[in-house]
Amino acid sequence: MSPPVLEVKGVVSGYGRGDIVKGVDLAVGRGEIVTVIGPNGAGKSTMIKTVAGVVPLRAGTIAVAGKVISGLRASEIARSGVAYVPQEANVFRTLTVRENLEMGAWVLPEKRAERLELVYGFFPVLRERQRQRAGNLSGGQRQMVALAMALMVDPTALLLDEPSAGLSPKLVEEMFQIIARINRAGVSVLMVEQNAIQALKMSDRGYVLAGGRVRLADRAAALLDNAEIAALYLGVGG
Amino acid sequence: MLQVLFNGLINGAILAPAAIAFTLMFGILRFPNFAIGAYVTVGAFSILFFDQVAGWHIALATVAGMAVTALVVWACDLIVFRPLRAYPSVSLLVVSIALSLILENIIRFIAGNDVRGFDIPLSRPIKLPGLKFVPEQLYLLGLAAAAMVAIHVLLKYTSLGKAMRATADNFTLAEVRGIDTAKVIAATWLIGGALAGLAGLLAGLDLVIEPLVGWYLTIPVFAAAILGGIGSPFGAVAGAVLVGLAEEVTGLWFNPAYKVGVGFVIITILLLFRPQGLFGQPEIKK
Numbered sequence A: 001m002s003p004p005v006l007e008v009k010g011v012v013s014g015y016g017r018g019d020i021v022k023g024v025d026l027a028v029g030r031g032e033i034v035t036v037i038g039p040n041g042a043g044k045s046t047m048i049k050t051v052a053g054v055v056p057l058r059a060g061t062i063a064v065a066g067k068v069i070s071g072l073r074a075s076e077i078a079r080s081g082v083a084y085v086p087q088e089a090n091v092f093r094t095l096t097v098r099e100n101l102e103m104g105a106w107v108l109p110e111k112r113a114e115r116l117e118l119v120y121g122f123f124p125v126l127r128e129r130q131r132q133r134a135g136n137l138s139g140g141q142r143q144m145v146a147l148a149m150a151l152m153v154d155p156t157a158l159l160l161d162e163p164s165a166g167l168s169p170k171l172v173e174e175m176f177q178i179i180a181r182i183n184r185a186g187v188s189v190l191m192v193e194q195n196a197i198q199a200l201k202m203s204d205r206g207y208v209l210a211g212g213r214v215r216l217a218d219r220a221a222a223l224l225d226n227a228e229i230a231a232l233y234l235g236v237g238g
Numbered sequence B: 001m002l003q004v005l006f007n008g009l010i011n012g013a014i015l016a017p018a019a020i021a022f023t024l025m026f027g028i029l030r031f032p033n034f035a036i037g038a039y040v041t042v043g044a045f046s047i048l049f050f051d052q053v054a055g056w057h058i059a060l061a062t063v064a065g066m067a068v069t070a071l072v073v074w075a076c077d078l079i080v081f082r083p084l085r086a087y088p089s090v091s092l093l094v095v096s097i098a099l100s101l102i103l104e105n106i107i108r109f110i111a112g113n114d115v116r117g118f119d120i121p122l123s124r125p126i127k128l129p130g131l132k133f134v135p136e137q138l139y140l141l142g143l144a145a146a147a148m149v150a151i152h153v154l155l156k157y158t159s160l161g162k163a164m165r166a167t168a169d170n171f172t173l174a175e176v177r178g179i180d181t182a183k184v185i186a187a188t189w190l191i192g193g194a195l196a197g198l199a200g201l202l203a204g205l206d207l208v209i210e211p212l213v214g215w216y217l218t219i220p221v222f223a224a225a226i227l228g229g230i231g232s233p234f235g236a237v238a239g240a241v242l243v244g245l246a247e248e249v250t251g252l253w254f255n256p257a258y259k260v261g262v263g264f265v266i267i268t269i270l271l272l273f274r275p276q277g278l279f280g281q282p283e284i285k286k
Helices: A044-052 A074-079 A097-104 A109-122 A124-128 A139-151 A169-184 A196-201 A220-225 A227-232 B002-029 B036-053 B058-084 B089-111 B135-157 B159-169 B171-176 B181-206 B215-227 B233-250 B256-273
Strands: A006-013 A021-028 A033-037 A057-064 A082-085 A157-161 A188-192 A205-210 A213-219 B126-128 B131-133
Touching (some): A006 A044, A021 A033, A021 A044, A021 A057, A021 A213, A033 A044, A033 A196, A044 A057, A044 A074, A044 A082, A044 A157, A044 A188, A074 A082, A082 A139, A097 A109, A097 A139, A109 A139, A109 A169, A124 A139, A139 A157, A139 A169, A169 A196, A196 A220, A205 A220, A220 A227, B002 B135, B002 B159, B002 B181, B002 B215, B002 B233, B036 B058, B036 B089, B036 B181, B058 B089, B058 B181, B089 B215, B131 B135, B135 B159, B135 B181, B135 B233, B159 B171, B159 B181, B171 B181, B215 B233, B215 B256, B233 B256
Parallel strands (some): A033 A188, A082 A157
Antiparallel strands (some): A006 A021, A006 A057, A205 A213
16 A cells, blocks of 8 residues: 555644644545644644644654655755645735746746646636735635645645635635645645534544644544534534 | 935935845845945955956956955855844844944955045046036946846846745745745845945945945935835835935035934934835734
8 A cells, every 4th residue: 555645643843842732643645635623722733834844843753655754844845745825824925926826836847837727727816816916815815826826836735724714604615615626636635624514524534633632533424423523623512 | 406316316326236135135034234334345345356456347346346245245144144043133133233343344454444446547527507427427327227127127037036025025935835945045145245246336436445335324225225115125226216315405404424314314204104114015913
């Protein structure tokens, strides 16, 4: 069996003195969408930032398609096929949409034109807006630029930190559909989400993170059926 | 009045390349580099060296001097600023003040305190109704304009320039997208250094060359960059012209000895009423 696209083992990280992520194991298989849910402050966002190399790793290992990437700088991790989309400040506001996408293709300049066509196929509105400054776009379109920029590198794994944050319910739906389409095009996805129900519905598997540790890992459908999870994290029932 | 405006424009042209360098460095490195004046002094003296000691033509000496200044500025980063990258900007500002004193005194040690000038033939002033200037002032305007166009093309149309803007806009995101920010930083120092070198030529053409030549430019350069909205090269040029004009126009009423104070007054007024500068957008705080 081929190694998982992304494998996280015993990862510890945090800011300052304390650890926020306290030994997390998780994996994303080829073609999977995996969602991490959990209460605020569970360490979800810190965990995904650690994988992306933005927050330094304190212990554990991270491997992409069997190749260890832990300890590398964020720009080197980006080169290894991991495309991370931060929750906020995820576009270059003073650059045009087109320039943002070009920056997305920084590590793959020879395929830029080809990827640009593909990405405009996913997000036709961005072609229309290509000369506008990203900072002047609406929240939903900005989120699209962020995602589109990440896709410019033809990533093996896409890491999404709250892709639906700050979007209207209609746009949330649209965003999740786009993510599903990207996934069908062969990109494995690891995402952290507050919109737990909607995210789990489109996922293959899910993890529940609390207090910096994985409390539960299961198929997404099973997590959705789990009454205890429903009560605690999905905001359903009592 | 025409003469005053012309002189103001010349002042602005001298300030502009240094102000662009300052603002580019600020955009990427996120601290106000007080050593910008000392870099200009390094530029003036390296061009002077190639011009007078080596005896090269002034054009060739300028190119060589710009290259030397770029390397000195980059070396200063490797030795001084890089080890301190994680420090807050105020610490780096203080370090840059120290660096400027060190550079200035190294120059003093090597070249002495004498006042010098470039080896260019004296030329007859050109007189027009209400305006008198020397041909060097036209070269000066032309060179400053050429530098601005070059920087504009770099930032707008080249991958490196776009990466510099991206890195200045959002450093973490630039890293995450795989941009080699270490290279972008090195390029910023080299380009900023070359601009400072050019500023050394311009200052030396219009003023005299002495170890404090850049020092006198530091405050006006700060004022120009803040006026234009710090981090914006276009704003830096506009700010340079406005500060240059302000220095001359105030000279109509005040003793020119107070010229240096004009920059201070502009900085003070701006920081009180419009800290983002004339063209900058207010910083969005979360």
